[in-house]
Amino acid sequence: MIDLGDLREGVLEYDVLDAAKEINKLPNIELVGVGTNLTCYGGVLPDEENLSKLITIKEKIERVLEIKLPIISGGNSSSLYMVMDNTMPKGINQLRLGESIVLGRETAYGKEVPNAHKDCFVLKGEIIEIKNKPSVPTGKIGLDAFGEVPKFEDRGVIKRAIIALGRQDIKVDGITPLDNGIRVLGASSDHLILDVTESKYDYRVGDVVDFYMDYGCLLQAMTSPYVSKYYVG
The missing domain is CATH 3.20.20.10 (Alanine racemase)
Structure with a gap:
């Protein structure tokens, strides 16, 4: 080399x-x-x-x-x-x-590769909580669990779903919900928080949400012992 x-x-x-x-x-x-x-x-x-x-x-x-x-x-x-x-x-x-x-894309400029598929890998996460909550926390904001100061957009009260996934398993900014009515808000070590207010689907506890992954997220998910792997087709 x-x-x-x-x-x-x-x-x-x-x-x-x-x-x-x-x-x-x-x-x-x-x-x-x-x-x-x-x-x-x-x-x-x-x-x-x-x-x-x-x-x-x-x-x-x-x-x-x-x-x-x-x-x-x-x-x-x-x-x-x-x-x-x-x-x-x-x-x-x-x-x-x-x-x-x-993943169906070249990695210099992110162009899609003709005749390739981007859904060879799909990440599935189960909803463990659904609640209407304010979009901005109450109180003085300091460092989060990962030493970062989080920022929030005030969207009033929103419908939030918590998924049994977190930063121990995935690269949070590397996931894209298949449901384009879902916004990824953030994650702790083992909780992924979504805004499902604008989704056309009435999500409930126990429902499964699907995500596409980028390379970094796929790498983490495949090496995480907490993410089960299933091969189909």
Whole structure:
């Protein structure tokens, strides 16, 4: 892996030849290609310039070491937009796709991937309380359980639903209710609070609310021991 500027894993460009020479000496390892990873840590986007540099590095290794490297892995789902826009440099012959397949969007600009589905994963949460309550707390506001000062919009008395989910399980700003009449207000460690005032559905305790998830939320939900996983179809 070669670091082209995102500063996560990988060999820096000026160390590539030395690293390739050492790898090539190993009797039980075959060097078959080069790759890079972008947009994961530093948010650096793949483009024609940095991916063309990857091709140039591959060609230099082949020339100096007199070997063939059949694989040039040009990144993850953030590189897919270049395939969609037909700007991917010729020579890049592999992408390591995850989010674009399972969530249906490329990750450089968030464009939907044609013919992909965004509902491969649906988060379901049970309502454990329904009450009409003020939209703004009463009293002096300080730090919440996570050391943050919460802010509130005064919408009068609203119909609120509490879901048996929380920040121990999910990334709260990474969920989108399938019911567009629901607003996510916030969450504590194990309670998710929703405004269901404008929903056309008369929610009751025991009802289940469905959510789409972004990558960060899906990551947390899949690794949380408190979220049950069901595979269908």
